[in-house]
Amino acid sequence: xxxxLTQATPDTSLPDVAVAARTVDATKVYGSGEAAVTALDGVxxxxxxxxxxxxxGPSGSGKSTLMHALAGLDELTxxxxxxxxxxxxxxxxKNLTKLRRDRIGFVFQAFNLIPTxxxxxxxxxxxxxxxxxPDQVWLDHVVATVGLQNRLExxxxxxxxxxxxxxAVARALASRPHIIFADEPTGNLxxxxxxxxxxxxxxxxxxxxxxxxxxxxDPVAAAYADRAVFLADGxxxxxxxxxxxxxxxxxxxxxxx
Numbered sequence: 306x307x308x309x310l311t312q313a314t315p316d317t318s319l320p321d322v323a324v325a326a327r328t329v330d331a332t333k334v335y336g337s338g339e340a341a342v343t344a345l346d347g348v349x350x351x352x353x354x355x356x357x358x359x360x361x362g363p364s365g366s367g368k369s370t371l372m373h374a375l376a377g378l379d380e381l382t383x384x385x386x387x388x389x390x391x392x393x394x395x396x397x398x399k400n401l402t403k404l405r406r407d408r409i410g411f412v413f414q415a416f417n418l419i420p421t422x423x424x425x426x427x428x429x430x431x432x433x434x435x436x437x438x439p440d441q442v443w444l445d446h447v448v449a450t451v452g453l454q455n456r457l458e459x460x461x462x463x464x465x466x467x468x469x470x471x472x473a474v475a476r477a478l479a480s481r482p483h484i485i486f487a488d489e490p491t492g493n494l495x496x497x498x499x500x501x502x503x504x505x506x507x508x509x510x511x512x513x514x515x516x517x518x519x520x521x522x523d524p525v526a527a528a529y530a531d532r533a534v535f536l537a538d539g540x541x542x543x544x545x546x547x548x549x550x551x552x553x554x555x556x557x558x559x560x561x562x
Contacts, residue, residue, distance in 0.1 A: 324389075325354040325484045325516040326375050331384035333370050333539075344370040346539035347384070352484070357510040357517045359527035361553065362536035363560050369488065371536065372520045376486045377405050389483060406435050410477030410485035412506075414492040416469045418461045424468075425457040428476045439479060447478045450513065451505045467498035474505055478515060485509075487519040491526055503529040524553035535560065 333345040344367045352358050352375075360368045373379035374386050377393050386393045388408060393401060411417075418427045428448070429439045448454055451471040461469050470490065477485045487506065491499030507529045509515040519530065527533045533548040534541060537560045545552055 323354055324351050324387075325356075326389075326518065327351040327387045328371070328375065329385045329387075331371070331374055331386060332382050333367075333374060333379065334382045343539050345374065345381070345384075348536075348539070348541055350534060350541055352516070352518050354516050355510060355514045356532065357507060357530045358519070359530040359533040359548070359553075360518065360520045360536065361522065361524075361527055361533055361557060363557075364522075366536040366560075367539040368520050368536050370539075372486055372488060372518065375518065376409055376411070377401050406431065407480070408483040410480065410482035412470070412473050412477050412485060412487040412490045414489040416461070416466075416473050416493075418469055418472055420461050423458050423460055424453060424464065424472045424475075427461070427472050428457075428479050431476065432480050435480075437480070440481075443481065444479055446513075447475050450478075450508055451475045465498070466494055467501060470494060470498075470502050471505065474502060474509070478509055478513065482515075484516045484518065487517060489521055490519065491521075491523065496525075499523075499526065524550045524557060527553045 327350065329349050331345050331348040332343070335342045335344060348371060360371060362368045370379060374381055377386070381394065388404065391404065396404065419430065422430065429444070432439050448457065451474055453468070453471055453475060456464060456468055464472065490506070491502055494502065503526055506517055506519070510517055519526070521527055527548050528550040530548060531546065533545045533553055535543040535556055542560070543556060545556065
């Protein structure tokens with residue numbers, strides 16, 4: 306029986322649907338009057354479950370604003386955002402916070418690890434804060450996937466940048482979120498280490514069934530994705546399935562990036 310993307314009352318239950326996240330006529334305007342800036346201009350886009358999608362565009366195109374809206378970190382001026390069959394705009398702040406904590410994973414450029422905690426403690430911290438016990442079998446699988454078996458007792462200061470980002474990726478995966486949002490996850494890494502992180506993310510989608518939406522400016526990074534979506538001036542202007550670095554570079558060049 307087909308699942309419908311409607312709900313009678315707002316809640317944070319998320320069935321296994323084919324569309325992990327979507328926006329409908331999403332518009333975000335900062336400021337007012339002559340100083341108003343339209344960051345998103347009527348964006349309608351879907352992100353399929355168990356797929357790796359890259360969001361790309363020139364500086365100021367609206368790609369980070371779109372990701373922040375999808376993740377419930379920024380409220381739209383008009384339009385709607387859905388995670389599964391839950392419309393974020395209908396949720397009270399408490400339920401929105403719960404949804405972000407329980408259903409969304411984040412990987413940031415700056416790692417955002419707690420310096421006094423070990424790698425293992427950082428990985429399970431969101432679940433501990435939520436009062437949930439980690440699934441040890443799944444946790445072991447995630448740790449093995451990102452190659453951290455021998456680094457779990459190390460603190461961030463004892464890890465390289467690449468290892469810290471592996472911890473961040475493992476932390477995002479550990480709670481089995483509905484979707485992971487990654488904001489320039491390789492921006493602080495050298496090319497070899499960045500390729501390792503992107504490979505881990507690609508593997509998480511292919512082998513663990515994870516859904517990842519990544520904002521990046523790097524055509525090489527986008528080539529790890531199943532799909533690249535291009536923004537310009539706050540609008541979706543193109544997309545590529547199974548993108549290559551050359552194909553993404555050529556498309557970005559036409560956008561003036």
